[in-house]
Amino acid sequence: MTTDMRGLYVHIPFCVRKCRYCDFCSGTPTDDAIDRYIDSLEAECRLYYKDARPSVDTVFFGGGTPSILSKEQFSRVYRIIESTFDLSCVSELTVEVNPGTVTREKAELYRRLGINRISIGLQSIHENELKMLGRIHSYSDFLSTYRLFSELGFENISVDLMYGIPEQTKDSFRQTLRSVIALSPEHISAYGLIVEPGTPFFEMRESLPLPNEDTERDMYDLACAMLAEAGYSHYEISNYARPGAECKHNLKYWRCEEYIGIGAAAHSYYLGTRLENSCDVPNYKRVQSIDISFEDAAYEYAMMRLRLREGICLSEYRERFGVDFILGKEKILSEYERMGLLVLEDDRLCLSEEGFYLSNSVLVSIL
Amino acid sequence: MENKQQKIRNFSIIAHIDHGKSTLADRILEKTRTVATRDMEEQILDNMELERERGITIKARAVRLNYTAKDGREYYFNLIDTPGHVDFGYEVSRSLQACEGALLVVDATQGVEAQTLANAYLAIDNDLEILPVINKIDLASADIEGARREIEDIIGIPAEDCPAVSAKCGINIEDVLEKIVTDIPAPGGNADAPLKALIFDSHYDSYLGVVVYIRVFDGRVRAGDRIRLMAKGTEFEVIEVGTMEPFGLSRADELSAGEVGYITASIKTVGDTRVGDTVTTAENGADEALPGFRDVHPMVYSGIYPADGARYGDLREALEKLQLNDASLVFEPETSVALGFGFRCGFLGLLHMEIIEERLEREFNLDLITTAPSVIYKVKLKNGETVMIDNPSAFPSPDEIDTSYEPIMKATIITPTDYVGGIMDLCQERRGVFIDMKYLDTTRVELHYELPLNEIIYDFFDALKSRSKGYASLDYELKGYEPSRLVKLDFLLNGEVVDALSFIVFEDRAYSRARRIAEKLKENIPRQLFEIPIQAAIGSKIIARETVKAMRKDVLAKCYGGDITRKKKLLEKQKEGKKKMRKLGSVEVTPEAFMAVLRLDDDN
Numbered sequence: 001m002t003t004d005m006r007g008l009y010v011h012i013p014f015c016v017r018k019c020r021y022c023d024f025c026s027g028t029p030t031d032d033a034i035d036r037y038i039d040s041l042e043a044e045c046r047l048y049y050k051d052a053r054p055s056v057d058t059v060f061f062g063g064g065t066p067s068i069l070s071k072e073q074f075s076r077v078y079r080i081i082e083s084t085f086d087l088s089c090v091s092e093l094t095v096e097v098n099p100g101t102v103t104r105e106k107a108e109l110y111r112r113l114g115i116n117r118i119s120i121g122l123q124s125i126h127e128n129e130l131k132m133l134g135r136i137h138s139y140s141d142f143l144s145t146y147r148l149f150s151e152l153g154f155e156n157i158s159v160d161l162m163y164g165i166p167e168q169t170k171d172s173f174r175q176t177l178r179s180v181i182a183l184s185p186e187h188i189s190a191y192g193l194i195v196e197p198g199t200p201f202f203e204m205r206e207s208l209p210l211p212n213e214d215t216e217r218d219m220y221d222l223a224c225a226m227l228a229e230a231g232y233s234h235y236e237i238s239n240y241a242r243p244g245a246e247c248k249h250n251l252k253y254w255r256c257e258e259y260i261g262i263g264a265a266a267h268s269y270y271l272g273t274r275l276e277n278s279c280d281v282p283n284y285k286r287v288q289s290i291d292i293s294f295e296d297a298a299y300e301y302a303m304m305r306l307r308l309r310e311g312i313c314l315s316e317y318r319e320r321f322g323v324d325f326i327l328g329k330e331k332i333l334s335e336y337e338r339m340g341l342l343v344l345e346d347d348r349l350c351l352s353e354e355g356f357y358l359s360n361s362v363l364v365s366i367l
Numbered sequence: 368m369e370n371k372q373q374k375i376r377n378f379s380i381i382a383h384i385d386h387g388k389s390t391l392a393d394r395i396l397e398k399t400r401t402v403a404t405r406d407m408e409e410q411i412l413d414n415m416e417l418e419r420e421r422g423i424t425i426k427a428r429a430v431r432l433n434y435t436a437k438d439g440r441e442y443y444f445n446l447i448d449t450p451g452h453v454d455f456g457y458e459v460s461r462s463l464q465a466c467e468g469a470l471l472v473v474d475a476t477q478g479v480e481a482q483t484l485a486n487a488y489l490a491i492d493n494d495l496e497i498l499p500v501i502n503k504i505d506l507a508s509a510d511i512e513g514a515r516r517e518i519e520d521i522i523g524i525p526a527e528d529c530p531a532v533s534a535k536c537g538i539n540i541e542d543v544l545e546k547i548v549t550d551i552p553a554p555g556g557n558a559d560a561p562l563k564a565l566i567f568d569s570h571y572d573s574y575l576g577v578v579v580y581i582r583v584f585d586g587r588v589r590a591g592d593r594i595r596l597m598a599k600g601t602e603f604e605v606i607e608v609g610t611m612e613p614f615g616l617s618r619a620d621e622l623s624a625g626e627v628g629y630i631t632a633s634i635k636t637v638g639d640t641r642v643g644d645t646v647t648t649a650e651n652g653a654d655e656a657l658p659g660f661r662d663v664h665p666m667v668y669s670g671i672y673p674a675d676g677a678r679y680g681d682l683r684e685a686l687e688k689l690q691l692n693d694a695s696l697v698f699e700p701e702t703s704v705a706l707g708f709g710f711r712c713g714f715l716g717l718l719h720m721e722i723i724e725e726r727l728e729r730e731f732n733l734d735l736i737t738t739a740p741s742v743i744y745k746v747k748l749k750n751g752e753t754v755m756i757d758n759p760s761a762f763p764s765p766d767e768i769d770t771s772y773e774p775i776m777k778a779t780i781i782t783p784t785d786y787v788g789g790i791m792d793l794c795q796e797r798r799g800v801f802i803d804m805k806y807l808d809t810t811r812v813e814l815h816y817e818l819p820l821n822e823i824i825y826d827f828f829d830a831l832k833s834r835s836k837g838y839a840s841l842d843y844e845l846k847g848y849e850p851s852r853l854v855k856l857d858f859l860l861n862g863e864v865v866d867a868l869s870f871i872v873f874e875d876r877a878y879s880r881a882r883r884i885a886e887k888l889k890e891n892i893p894r895q896l897f898e899i900p901i902q903a904a905i906g907s908k909i910i911a912r913e914t915v916k917a918m919r920k921d922v923l924a925k926c927y928g929g930d931i932t933r934k935k936k937l938l939e940k941q942k943e944g945k946k947k948m949r950k951l952g953s954v955e956v957t958p959e960a961f962m963a964v965l966r967l968d969d970d971n
Contacts, residue, residue, distance in 0.1 A: 191924045191925055213894075213918075213920050214916075237924065238924050250927065253926075253931075259928055267928045274931075274932070276932075299935065303931075304926065307926060339897065341896070357919065357920055358918060361895075361896055363938055364942045367938070
């Protein structure tokens, strides 16, 4: 458990156009915003990490749209990372890409730099749904991007899908799943759309033709069934992978391991402290540093761990927090077990596939 | 003494709601110079905040005014205000009994309406001199001659030279004052006879105890007298007597025949002083009480619970405080499996209930859950016993019942002819028995129905208003108890009866009500982790059924490093919400949802 290895997250808060459901820190870059932002990244690295030179074993370029960076810009970001952190043990380097922004040159650059995992945001194969979401790409853009990365020898590709999209039907989602499964990527994320405050979708929520709760649940069930059938394991509420292809970087979040986040709005869990940067682009600042109390750590551990199929390792929990997770919760846990929402076996407590989709209600009762 | 009596005029102002009674009272106060205009807060007689807001007078109040008439003499006017709603009919009648005359205010734009008539009849029953006053003549739609004609034709009192005024603009108020002097008789009565005084109101004062408002008919009363309240025979020693001036009580040596004033006598609760009771002296008292005394009983009952169970004590204190000034409010502790500890409260009527609920919420800051209002049913059991039932949970099981009875009201509805059809349909739907219909003139009709009170409290007034675009008016009084076919309707959630949802209903009505409420429950109970069957039952017979499907989605789709704090807060908020839920057996329901189900509306 005690390891010096951490994950590194690099936030690139730029997009060609912001999607209508997106509440992340991102926006369309103006003038030299990207270059000035990279200056800020450099300054952050120098100020906080250069001297310590922490060792990281996963790197994740997320956004926003990291692939919006030009070759030169991306190279510069990579050099900054390389000169700040110890990358000698890195085993997973992910770049999130938007099909509308990828060129062969950029893809080749990623390959040269040692990027070994590509996460492509597709969401849907249907043009009406893509348009509804405000995506800038078409399905065929995605297919060319996917083929490009395959040709270049990227073996670990993840595809992001979405369900619960306005106008989406079970059939249209089934087609999306079928098409993506046919490509056989190593990893698939399938997220239920959340209409978040502060997004255009939120403003128009009354008039959005959103699928209802039952339809959305049917879509989730569909994803579970089709992806299991195709050999993907459902290792986190919204994530599916071929055995061994689980995202190592993201697992750190769910396992409550440490990670460093750099860039606007990035969060870190570093040396037992939660750090948070502001979302001011390009000149973001560190705005918060919170020591996580023992109780909070235990709460978060359970909350995050239960997102995973592997669930809570009871002996590890006892070791980490000095208390038995089960103690005092026997009645409610066995009730949920009886209802088929929880699985309790040996040293492990986890949510069932059914329990995953009702996890808030379960968590609220047991935490 | 003879002289003093000759200068007294005791009168009330009666009117249909919104015809301008309070405004006219204000102008009279102003014109008698009792209150300087600039100091006058609008509508002094209505001195409860809520009354002012609703524009209605809830409790009677009285005030003494001095007026120098055109004949050069000074007169004492005792203006006794009356409550303006049908729930308070008895109190109105006692206030009128204290007077020799009544100003009958009629809105020149509306004419005679149901309560105009009802109040006029009450005044006639009390042998009062009725002085019609046509109000709102400043409005463009005023029809003074029409109003005059209606007063003469419908009520049957001369109105040829009655004052036509605008209370709002202060037009012709002098005419009213002069008419009071010339037309309303001075009180009679013998100051040397044994004391006979009518209690027409009382209120609790934290320094003086109960202040009792009286009209002396015979004899005299002064501080130190030992008095007896004739209804119960309780005795007290008078501490103070006096008159009600516009800005407070004014001590006097004595009150004698013909006068209106107050007494205090270390009386601890208003419940000890019944409106309509007669005050006499303990020794050498009157042989016979004044006529008309009635013990007022609540007509409508409802369970009132604090939304937050921890505030039960606060609710009790609040009810006790309200009761200090409102003897017609009764309550006793009640326990509900679903709602915890609360009170079964009895009210004179629906308005009274609404007012109490609103005051509890507003003045005492309480969030309440109230159960559906119920009337008092009479049940003759097979074992020969007869029981009165004010709480559905006490309703006997069907096989114990010989006959059940429900209160039937004599209702008078006055409406423009255009809406007669719709209103007759409404009365029909509400099990009304048509008695007769009278054309008041070519445009308006007076309908008489016998209606079960159980139907009237079920949103009848709102339905009447909506079917007549607000024009129809209603008045009713108890006719008596009549046999009926009544059943108790229970609701079960997940197989368990929720006691707070039970109510008593006319049998033929049970199915549609059961269906509607089951649907409403379905709409308002949030989906939970398990499926919830909703059943409506009469005894063991299920008559309606709905299902709240199990929750299928309650998940945070995304949660990465940057989301942890925010998502944790979200869960904490959800947990807070869960804590506010009421547990009905195994089912959780928000107090709001519960109220939404209990709220009575036309489509229930």
